[in-house]
Amino acid sequence: MTPDSFATFAALVRARSGMVLTPDKDYMLEGRLGPLLRREGLPGLDALAQRLRAAAPGAEALAREIAEALTINESSFFRDGKPFDHLRRLLPQLRAARPAGQRLRLWSAACSTGQEAYSIAMLLREQGLEGEILGTDLSREVLERAREGVFTQFEVQRGLPVQMLVRYFRQEGGKWRILPELRAMARFEEANLLEPQRGLGLFDVIFCRNVLIYFDPPTKEHVLALLARHLAPDGVLFLGGAETVLGLSSPWVPMAGERGAFVLSPQEAALAF
Ligand SMILES: C[S@@+](CC[C@H](N)C(=O)[O-])C[C@H]1O[C@@H](n2cnc3c(N)ncnc32)[C@H](O)[C@@H]1O
The missing domain is CATH 1.10.155 (Chemotaxis Receptor Methyltransferase Cher; domain 1)
Structure with missing residues (x-):
């Protein structure tokens, strides 16, 4: 070439x-x-x-x-572990801070084939919490796979504890299908992170992991600014293990003592009220 x-x-x-x-x-x-x-x-x-x-x-x-x-679609269940341990602790706090009857809203931005969204669904289910999960991606092909909710033996062996596999999936022709009730907790839509999103509303938690790493600094700043429009003032943004807001001009600050988790800066959160 x-x-x-x-x-x-x-x-x-x-x-x-x-x-x-x-x-x-x-x-x-x-x-x-x-x-x-x-x-x-x-x-x-x-x-x-x-x-x-x-x-x-x-x-x-x-x-x-x-x-x-040419997008890189690598993903796995409970990828990197720690953010999901954090989420497990965070969910009851967020629940307690919301009016009864208001469902938690969680966004897996750049969701690839859906493992992240379904990992979140399993955590909600473990805690008996109601939640609405949105998975978005640029690629129609991965979204189709996410919607299908069927994973290979190799995919379920990466990061998914065996008890959760047995509890939340059923075997189907050598593959594993997520149970309908967990499938129903998530919807998957096409969205480009580079573009402003209309009608998405506010989320309590945003996962945007392992995608900013492929962008140059101005693009990261652009995307981080767009994401800030969609987080509740007390919500949390999770980035990938090799991603940070440090060194970038953005409305986000690292969450004290929690790697990979970010909150809106006090000025930004005040603007949202
Ligand atoms: C490496 S995967 C990460 C999947 C998941 N977040 C995880 O950490 O396991 C990156 C995903 O970002 C998507 N992507 C890349 N650029 C994007 C953009 N501008 N808007 C939305 N999705 C994008 C790709 O299609 C791919 O599915």
Whole structure:
């Protein structure tokens, strides 16, 4: 692939998802875009880049498909453990601070195939709490999988305690399906973190993990500012283990004594009242 073609793909991915593709990732392009090349009958990535640049009919759908194919969708149940231990402690406090009858609202932003949203559902269920979970992602393909709620043996072996597997999933043709009552606690919708979201309302907890890491600092700041519009003043934002707000200009401050958890700065929280 020529440097020009690589630059075409990198610009497309950055504009659509925010992800920064570095030249050492060119091997990934070959692997991920192979099926699309075959389907379109194109000889290689240069021809695909040329088709994009020509803005031929259908280029918009193609561009979208390429951006989706190049996202990194790695996820697992109870990923990194600690944030979920924290959430387990946090849920009763949030519940106590809300009027009776008001359901807790939790957002798994960049939810991938749904393991994060369903981990949250299991914690709510363990505590006998009612909650509404929203999972959003850019990629339609992962959202379809999340909605289906069916996971392979390999996926359920990563991070999911066996008691929870037995309690909340049933086996189906060599795979594992989440129980309908947990499935019903979550809905999954397409949303791009780079864009303001209309009609989402406020959440008590936002998980936005292992996605900012792929963005450059201005994009991280942009996304962090947008997320702040959707957190209740006493709510908590969880970022991934390698992600932080430190060194960025944002409305968030680290939560004392809790790694990976952030709250709105006092000024920001005051604005929300
Ligand atoms: C590595 S996965 C993280 C999944 C989950 N949050 C976790 O930590 O296990 C990153 C997800 O972010 C999504 N993503 C990337 N850029 C996005 C954007 N601009 N808006 C929404 N989702 C995005 C990808 O499609 C992918 O599913």
